[in-house]
Amino acid sequence: MKYTGSCHCGKLAYEVEGDLKGAMACNCSICSRKGSLLWFVPRSQFQLRSSADVGTYTFNKHVIKHHFCRTCGIHPYAEAMDAKGNPMTAINIRCLEGIDLDAVPVKHFDGRAL
Numbered sequence: 001m002k003y004t005g006s007c008h009c010g011k012l013a014y015e016v017e018g019d020l021k022g023a024m025a026c027n028c029s030i031c032s033r034k035g036s037l038l039w040f041v042p043r044s045q046f047q048l049r050s051s052a053d054v055g056t057y058t059f060n061k062h063v064i065k066h067h068f069c070r071t072c073g074i075h076p077y078a079e080a081m082d083a084k085g086n087p088m089t090a091i092n093i094r095c096l097e098g099i100d101l102d103a104v105p106v107k108h109f110d111g112r113a114l
C-alpha cells in the first residue's frame, strides 16, 4: 500500500510504500518531546516529493538525521541505518494522510536505556 505524508504546510512531502502494521513510541530525549510514532521502512520504499525547506537536526552520536520543515517546524521523518547497516527511513505516522491512528498498534521502546 502507498501512503502520502507531509509536514503541516506541505513544503516537505513524501510517499511511502509498505504494510503499516505497527509503530513505535520511544521515550528518548527527542522522541518524548516530539511525540512521534515511528514506522521504520527500508529507504528504497521512501520517496521524497517535496523538500523545499528541509532542515536536519542531529545529536548525540549524530547517526540519525531528524528532518524537519523550516517553515512550519514539523518533523515528518528521519533517516538512519538498521543494525545491519541498511539505510532506513523512520516515518512519523502522525504525518501520514488518511490513516486511522488509533487502529495502529503501538509498541513502546525504551530509548533512554540505550
Ligand SMILES: [Zn+2]
Pocket: 007, 008, 009, 010, 011, 012, 069, 070, 071, 072, 073, 074
Ligand atoms: Zn512545513
